[in-house]
């Protein structure tokens with residue numbers, strides 16, 4: 491059920507199990523510099539990827555109820571796992587639009603022929619992902635379920651536990667990599683170096699989708715249009731400080747670990763130890 495969105499400076503809720511959705515939040519901030527964002531990271535329960543789907547659904551519903559109380563105009567499930575598990579169901583329950591993540595299978599299929607999709611176990615086994623892949627029969631896709639990488643990235647940010655990406659990445663030859671989990675996007679560049687292949691993620695697509703939705707009101711300033719694409723956000727560049735000078739974005743961090751999420755948003759991650 492959708493209601494009409496109104497004007498710039500509206501409230502947008504962004505949700506993830508933990509820090510991963512910050513990679514999407516950053517793209518949304520870049521694309522929509524006048525909006526007010528709430529970031530809800532459920533860090534206490536992260537990672538979601540190997541949990542029972544009913545449990546994930548319960549946690550996501552709790553977050554959507556918080557967004558409901560905050561009277562957001564739209565919510566972004568910046569989590570492939572939550573999107574695969576319960577986006578459709580929750581869309582029927584809440585009065586605001588709920589945008590999900592779509593792994594960047596389509597952009598990868600446009601330029602690659604042998605693509606590796608990295609995802610959490612729940613996303614990797616989801617009907618949603620396999621239906622999406624089936625739309626591109628000319629491209630070979632292999633899906634790797636990574637049981638521990640999202641958790642390791644979460645711990646890297648929350649308790650500074652050292653992270654060696656090569657311990658988690660399967661050695662599979664490919665000519666393109668799709669990041670099917672928003673946590674992985676912090677290490678987009680490193681993953682690209684590991685596979686010697688271009689990397690695709692859904693953050694920019696989701697930000698564009700959100701912008702389009704908000705633009706229906708024709709009141710969003712500085713949001714650009716698809717005819718005039720915005721530059722790609724590079725999560726490895728710490729842009730926040732520079733950005734603060736030019737943006738009116740306000741981000742309010744919710745959940746149990748607001749400090750961890752705030753620091754992770756600002757982090758300039760550059761991993762070299764693989």
Ligand code: DGL
Pocket residue numbers: 506507508510511536537538539540568569570571572610613640641670671672673
């Ligand atoms: N970042 C989320 C995703 O995109 C969740 C990862 C997890 O909590 O396992 O799937």
